[in-house]
Amino acid sequence: MPDYTLKIRRFDPESGQPAYWSEYDVEVDPERSVLQGILDARDKQDGSIGIRCSCRAAICGSCAVKINGKVSLACNTAIGEAADKAGPGNPIVVEPMNNYPVLKDLIVDMDAVHWRKIQRVTPWLLPEGPPPEREHIVPAESMIDITQSMACIQCGACVGACLSLEVDPEFVGPAALAKAYRFVGDPRDGQEEERLRDLAEDPHGLYDCTHCFACIEVCPKDVAPMSQIMRLRRRATSDFGIKDRNNGYGHEKAIVGMIEKWGTLHEAQMPPRSYGDGSMIKGQTEPSAVKALIADLPTALRGFRAGKMTIKKVLHHPKLPGQENVRRIYDEVESKDERLELNMYIVGESGGEEQGAMSEGGLES
Amino acid sequence: MKLAYWPGCVSRGFTPELHGSMDLVAPKLDLELVQLDRANCCGAGVIAEHNQELADTLNARTFAMAQSVEGAAGMMNICSTCQGAQSECQERLDADGDYRATVNSTLSAESLSYEKSGDWWNKNFLWLLVEEIGLDKLRSKVVRPLEGLRIAPFYGCYIVRPTKRLGMADHPERDQYLEYVIDALGAQPVEYAGARKCCGFPVITMNKTTSLRQAGRHLADAIDAGADCLVTPCPLCHLNLDMQQPEASKYVERDLDVPVLHLPQMVGLALGLEPKALGMNGHVVKTKDVQRKIAELAVA
Numbered sequence: 001m002p003d004y005t006l007k008i009r010r011f012d013p014e015s016g017q018p019a020y021w022s023e024y025d026v027e028v029d030p031e032r033s034v035l036q037g038i039l040d041a042r043d044k045q046d047g048s049i050g051i052r053c054s055c056r057a058a059i060c061g062s063c064a065v066k067i068n069g070k071v072s073l074a075c076n077t078a079i080g081e082a083a084d085k086a087g088p089g090n091p092i093v094v095e096p097m098n099n100y101p102v103l104k105d106l107i108v109d110m111d112a113v114h115w116r117k118i119q120r121v122t123p124w125l126l127p128e129g130p131p132p133e134r135e136h137i138v139p140a141e142s143m144i145d146i147t148q149s150m151a152c153i154q155c156g157a158c159v160g161a162c163l164s165l166e167v168d169p170e171f172v173g174p175a176a177l178a179k180a181y182r183f184v185g186d187p188r189d190g191q192e193e194e195r196l197r198d199l200a201e202d203p204h205g206l207y208d209c210t211h212c213f214a215c216i217e218v219c220p221k222d223v224a225p226m227s228q229i230m231r232l233r234r235r236a237t238s239d240f241g242i243k244d245r246n247n248g249y250g251h252e253k254a255i256v257g258m259i260e261k262w263g264t265l266h267e268a269q270m271p272p273r274s275y276g277d278g279s280m281i282k283g284q285t286e287p288s289a290v291k292a293l294i295a296d297l298p299t300a301l302r303g304f305r306a307g308k309m310t311i312k313k314v315l316h317h318p319k320l321p322g323q324e325n326v327r328r329i330y331d332e333v334e335s336k337d338e339r340l341e342l343n344m345y346i347v348g349e350s351g352g353e354e355q356g357a358m359s360e361g362g363l364e365s
Numbered sequence: 366m367k368l369a370y371w372p373g374c375v376s377r378g379f380t381p382e383l384h385g386s387m388d389l390v391a392p393k394l395d396l397e398l399v400q401l402d403r404a405n406c407c408g409a410g411v412i413a414e415h416n417q418e419l420a421d422t423l424n425a426r427t428f429a430m431a432q433s434v435e436g437a438a439g440m441m442n443i444c445s446t447c448q449g450a451q452s453e454c455q456e457r458l459d460a461d462g463d464y465r466a467t468v469n470s471t472l473s474a475e476s477l478s479y480e481k482s483g484d485w486w487n488k489n490f491l492w493l494l495v496e497e498i499g500l501d502k503l504r505s506k507v508v509r510p511l512e513g514l515r516i517a518p519f520y521g522c523y524i525v526r527p528t529k530r531l532g533m534a535d536h537p538e539r540d541q542y543l544e545y546v547i548d549a550l551g552a553q554p555v556e557y558a559g560a561r562k563c564c565g566f567p568v569i570t571m572n573k574t575t576s577l578r579q580a581g582r583h584l585a586d587a588i589d590a591g592a593d594c595l596v597t598p599c600p601l602c603h604l605n606l607d608m609q610q611p612e613a614s615k616y617v618e619r620d621l622d623v624p625v626l627h628l629p630q631m632v633g634l635a636l637g638l639e640p641k642a643l644g645m646n647g648h649v650v651k652t653k654d655v656q657r658k659i660a661e662l663a664v665a
Binding site for chain 1 (some may be wrong): 375377378379380381400403404405407409410411412413414415416417419421422423426430449456457460461464467472474475517522523526527528541562563565567568570571572573574575576578579581590608609611612646647648649
């Protein structure tokens with residue numbers, strides 16, 4: 001059995017001592033988990049190592065930690081692969097996740113961050129009207145649409161990797177927003193618009209996600225929280241036209257509208273259109289938009305001074321040759337009765353190819 | 366090598382020095398670029414947020430145009446965001462034949478069609494440098510090794526995550542390429558916390574505090590690690606790291622004054638091109654200290 005070295009970050013806030021690193025040599029088969037290595041170290045060498053775990057089968061979601069810098073379930077990471085990633089001669093580095101207070105060593109305070117955020121999104125069904133006499137009857141495809149967000153095991157890995165939370169601890173965060181979509185997308189829920197409006201208006205809500213893909217990368221269950229956030233945004237802007245105070249609506253309308261008009265982005269019009277719900281007129285006359293534009297003025301002036309912006313560039317943006325084709329595509333796609341969404345979670349990377357099946361679950365009404 | 370070339374929007378908008386420097390560097394690396402003049406914006410993830418089929422159709426249009434460039438080895442982009450947004454659409458288009466047929470039927474009015482093919486690729490200049498040109502060949506072209514220059518890599522989220530979509534099963538070291546290229550050019554890659562984090566640009570109009578705290582923090586980390594400058598393959602990152610740098614400084618409450626180079630600018634310097642020609646005087650954060658160091662280096 002090969003030897004592996006685990007380098008574990010130790011910290012006991014009650015001790016008054018700073019964090020430190022401990023190294024342990026463990027003997028385990030390469031296909032066994034990093035968790036097994038940690039438990040071996042704890043059982044045979046140092047009973048004081050703090051690690052939370054239960055099922056050891058990637059279901060309970062207790063053992064999310066950072067392994068070689070990437071958040072993963074310790075029970076779901078083969079120790080041999082982790083050693084390969086660390087590189088020859090280097091220990092496997094195990095740390096607690098980011099964005100959480102540490103309770104002890106690898107154990108973080110899930111209540112203080114993850115569960116508090118989950119509670120923020122009212123994580124239960126809010127049906128409208130009196131309950132039906134028997135069960136709710138819902139179309140299968142609408143449930144397939146939320147299957148992905150239902151796969152969450154609440155391990156909090158996405159929260160521990162979120163780059164937006166790193167600078168804004170108040171961000172509602174990927175796990176809670178994915179959970180919000182689980183109810184927004186559920187046809188039995190009667191508060192779809194209220195939920196969306198609430199999250200769109202929250203400065204730390206729907207539009208505080210920086211689209212960095214960190215949550216998608218670390219999720220052990222392929223929930224793709226960021227994709228659920230994009231679904232929430234799509235419903236908020238396209239289905240309910242929610243004009244939020246964070247310019248989320250305006251930002252989408254600005255980009256979508258400019259490409260329809262010119263084919264490429266007209267960057268100089270990006271701020272006013274974003275601040276004005278997509279409209280240039282509103283973006284230069286509404287008090288809140290004017291205020292935001294004035295705040296942007298120093299940056300614009302620096303752009304002019306550096307020669308990045310010119311009066312000509314601001315006033316004139318060339319249309320693509322053959323722009324009418326781009327407009328035709330907009331017309332054809334946007335005039336369809338239903339938005340067509342290929343659900344990769346259901347179809348898989350090449351699943352549809354063999355079966356020649358377009359997922360019905362991808363059809364959003 | 367002949368390539369279909371998608372320069373993106375920002376390289377012709379607020380970072381014209383990126384487009385200009387790529388044009389100068391290409392012949393030095395024996396690249397023949399056929400610019401896709403009729404191609405549209407990739408949507409930067411926002412069109413996909415609005416309507417996936419629309420984003421997929423618009424990018425399939427670009428791919429189809431690239432595929433019809435005769436003799437081209439593939440398609441090259443110079444923007445991490447284009448890479449990520451286009452890879453996302455390509456993943457869906459390649460996953461399902463019926464879906465692809467639906468998208469292609471919309472393109473047929475223009476006599477265009479995107480064909481799924483294992484041989485066809487769309488690569489950022491960074492990937493192209495390592496995988497198609499090769500670091501040995503790149504090294505052989507260096508006439509001015511960037512000795513003594515400490516450069517902090519900044520990738521941009523869209524070119525490093527999600528790893529599965531970005532082909533890192535086949536190319537596991539794609540998230541190390543900037544360090545490799547910096548090293549191949551004779552400079553010293555700087556290790557710091559922010560290299561693969563988010564610049565904050567996607568939320569600059571929606572949450573300036575989050576956005577500029579991100580940019581400011583990574584710039585500060587790079588400065589503290591001793592970087593002379595940063596380098597990025599993403600012009601959107603460049604907007605937040607360079608153009609917004611004086612504002613970002615307020616959000617992290619400290620001085621920041623570190624130039625940010627575009628990838629082709631850094632390559633161009635090592636290939637003997639002059640900073641001015643590479644547009645290095647067109648940045649918001651002055652590049653004069655880097656230029657002074659370059660001037661002291663001998664050209665072979």
